[in-house]
Amino acid sequence: xxxxxxxxxxxxxLALAFFLMLLPxxxxxxxxxxxxxxxxxxxWVLETPQHMGLGRAFLFGLLLDLATFSxxxxxxxxxxxxxxxxxxxxxxxxxxxxxxxxxxxLAILYADLILLWLLRNMxxxxxxAPETWLAPVLAFLLWPWLYMLLDNLRLRSRSK
Amino acid sequence: MASDKxxxxxxxxxxxxxxxxxxxxxxxxxxxxxxxxFGLSRVIRTYSSDLVSPLWWLLARPNALLQGGLDAAHSNxxxxxxxAELERERLRAELALQRLIALQAENAELRxxxxxxxxxAPAARAVDLVNVNPEPSLKRLVIxxxxxxxxxxxxxxxxxxxxxxxxxEVYPGSAxxxxxxxxxxxxxxxxxxxxxxxxxxxQGNDRHxxxxxxxxxxxxxxxxxxxxxxxGGRFPPGIPVGVVKAFRQDPALTFLxxxxxxxxxxxxxxxxxxxxxxxxAPVVKPAPAEVKP
Numbered sequence: 143x144x145x146x147x148x149x150x151x152x153x154x155x156l157a158l159a160f161f162l163m164l165l166p167x168x169x170x171x172x173x174x175x176x177x178x179x180x181x182x183x184x185x186w187v188l189e190t191p192q193h194m195g196l197g198r199a200f201l202f203g204l205l206l207d208l209a210t211f212s213x214x215x216x217x218x219x220x221x222x223x224x225x226x227x228x229x230x231x232x233x234x235x236x237x238x239x240x241x242x243x244x245x246x247x248l249a250i251l252y253a254d255l256i257l258l259w260l261l262r263n264m265x266x267x268x269x270x271a272p273e274t275w276l277a278p279v280l281a282f283l284l285w286p287w288l289y290m291l292l293d294n295l296r297l298r299s300r301s302k
Numbered sequence: 303m304a305s306d307k308x309x310x311x312x313x314x315x316x317x318x319x320x321x322x323x324x325x326x327x328x329x330x331x332x333x334x335x336x337x338x339x340f341g342l343s344r345v346i347r348t349y350s351s352d353l354v355s356p357l358w359w360l361l362a363r364p365n366a367l368l369q370g371g372l373d374a375a376h377s378n379x380x381x382x383x384x385x386a387e388l389e390r391e392r393l394r395a396e397l398a399l400q401r402l403i404a405l406q407a408e409n410a411e412l413r414x415x416x417x418x419x420x421x422x423a424p425a426a427r428a429v430d431l432v433n434v435n436p437e438p439s440l441k442r443l444v445i446x447x448x449x450x451x452x453x454x455x456x457x458x459x460x461x462x463x464x465x466x467x468x469x470x471e472v473y474p475g476s477a478x479x480x481x482x483x484x485x486x487x488x489x490x491x492x493x494x495x496x497x498x499x500x501x502x503x504x505q506g507n508d509r510h511x512x513x514x515x516x517x518x519x520x521x522x523x524x525x526x527x528x529x530x531x532x533x534g535g536r537f538p539p540g541i542p543v544g545v546v547k548a549f550r551q552d553p554a555l556t557f558l559x560x561x562x563x564x565x566x567x568x569x570x571x572x573x574x575x576x577x578x579x580x581x582x583a584p585v586v587k588p589a590p591a592e593v594k595p
Contacts, residue, residue, distance in 0.1 A: 164361055166434050169508055200326045204333075207343065209354070210437045211478065214343035215333035222330065226323040265338050268440075268485035268506040 148299045152193065155182050155292060156202065164209055173273035176281035177251060179206065180224050184247065185292050187228045188236050199225035216261055220254050227253075244285040251278035344471050351448070351473030358432045358444060358476070425578040426460070429453075432476060434568070441481035441506060443467070445574060448475045456536060458577040464542040464565030465489065465530060466574055481568055482543065483508055491543050492531040496521035499531050502543060502562060511544060513560040514552075522546060522560060538577065 159182040167175060179202060186194035203218030210217070227250055228235060235243060255270060255278065262269045336342045376384075430446035447453050449472045459466040459479050467481040482489050485506035491513075492499045498521045503512045516522060526546045532539025544564040551558060 161361070164357070164433075166361065166365060196322050196326055200330070203330075208347055208350070209357070211343075211435050211440055211442045212437055213334050214337035214346070215330035218333070219327060219330035222323065222326045226320075230319070261334075265334070271506070 147190065147193065148296050149193070151292075151295055151299050152186055152190065155295075156186070159183075160202070160206065160209075163206060170273075173271040174277050174280060176277045176284060177220075177254065178281075178284075180221060180251070180254070181247070181281055181285060181288055182292070183221060183225060184228050184250075185289060187225050188232060189292075189296065191229060191232060194225075195229070196222055196225055213261075213265060213267070216258070219261070220257060223257065224250055224254055240286045240289055243289065244282050247285050248278050248282040251281050347471065347478075348473050351476055355475055361433055426575040427578070428573045429459075429576050431572050431574055441467075441484035441487075441504065441508070441568075442470070443479040443481060443568065443574075445469075445477050445479055445576070446475070447576070448473045448477050450474050453477045453576065454579065457579055458537055458541070460541060460575045460577060461566045461568070461573075462575075463567060464544065465537070466566045466568060468536065469576075479574075482566075483511060483564060483568070489537060489543060490531045490533040491528040492539075493522055493546075494527040494529050495523075496526075498522055499533065502528065508568060509563065510547065511562045511564060513546070513562055514557070516549075516558040516560060517556075518558060520558075524548060528562060 156179070159179040163175070163177075163179050166172075183194060183199055183202065187199075199221040200218045203216075203221035204214065206212075206217040206221075207214045231246070235246060238246065255275060259269045333342065431443060432446045433444040435442035435444070443459075443466075445453075445459070453469060453472050455469050455472050457469045459468060465482055467479045467484070467487065469477050470480040471478040480487055481504070482502070483504045483506065485504055487504040489502045490499065491502045500513050500516070500520075500522075503514060505512050513522070513528075524546055528543045528546065530537040530539055530541040530543055542565050544562040547561045547563050549558050549560050
């Protein structure tokens with residue numbers, strides 16, 4: 143099978159996720175915002191690892207840090223470690239059924255929140271809000287739909 | 303399309319795959335400490351602010367579209383009702399204003415009697431609220447005026463109801479405002495009724511701030527209005543800040559802390575007022591009945 147690359151879809155989906163991470167939301171919803179950029183990034187680490195590696199994960203994190211006024215390097219470290227874990231488990235991850243992928247992602251996102259809590263504690267900042275601990279559950283529910291959507295779009299643009 | 307250099311290659315298993323992870327993790331630690339110590343990200347944001355201003359504009363679109371749609375969907379009857387309501391509100395406001403004018407005249411007379419300097423009302427200008435920081439625990443706002451418009455760091459930001467915060471970072475075309483509700487922010491305040499002075503800490507929550515380390519003998523009651531005290535010189539005295547809601551005993555049982563609800567509503571509206579630092583003078587000056595040390 144010849145695998146044709148779909149850079150347009152990759153960059154536009156990442157840009158859209160980045161945009162949604164920054165979109166102002168009502169206060170009760172803002173705390174629940176899932177880490178959508180991480181999810182889209184995980185998809186591309188799984189499907190086209192040669193184009194979405196640690197360097198780019200780190201770079202996206204730095205941009206997100208600058209845009210959200212968080213400590214420079216905080217999002218970068220979070221995205222880097224998520225990408226590294228997904229890369230390490232890529233072979234297993236890819237061939238899991240989609241609900242099992244969701245579960246693994248849920249575990250990864252909770253580990254990520256604990257990391258965030260540690261980082262915030264280390265420089266005496268306020269940790270994630272109580273509602274934020276529910277955000278990975280939303281991400282868990284979202285993953286199958288996101289996965290199918292991106293897969294469909296990718297197959298369609300590849301067959302063109 | 304160039305490929306990412308730090309992708310796993312099939313031939314590279316074992317320790318080699320984790321070296322780049324280690325490298326980037328160390329790099330992020332270096333960046334975090336550099337940022338915490340020297341404010342590295344502030345410098346980068348200053349130089350890149352013109353590049354990202356379209357992004358802020360774009361981020362405000364969905365909300366603006368929604369608002370526009372809601373406005374267009376208003377029926378004639380609803381609009382008439384709204385006009386009537388606004389008319390009534392204007393009458394009420396005018397009445398209050400007249401009372402204020404009388405009070406102002408009386409106040410001026412009293413000041414002359416006291417031989418005090420005339421208090422000038424501070425000059426303020428309206429600025430656009432461009433973005434609210436998406437990170438919920440960091441209470442930062444972005445306003446659409448920057449150093450080109452003469453905005454300086456430390457300028458005080460208020461809304462129609464009370465103190466919002468102060469300008470923390472200034473870029474050429476925009477500025478970041480740290481809200482009083484931010485967990486890293488503190489305001490010197492005084493109780494309007496008794497003149498008791500304290501420091502009000504933000505908690506990273508829009509609905510309450512905390513007045514910590516109170517003793518039972520301090521003259522603070524639920525329902526007390528807090529004004530800026532002007533101590534420290536950063537905030538002009540007399541700006542309404544919030545109202546004391548409830549008290550809580552600290553775990554150590556030595557001190558009380560009070561929950562304070564801020565007057566300013568950062569979750570509403572698109573405009574804020576920026577006070578001119580040159581004219582920072584008392585707005586309201588409550589008579590300190592008995593000031594306790």
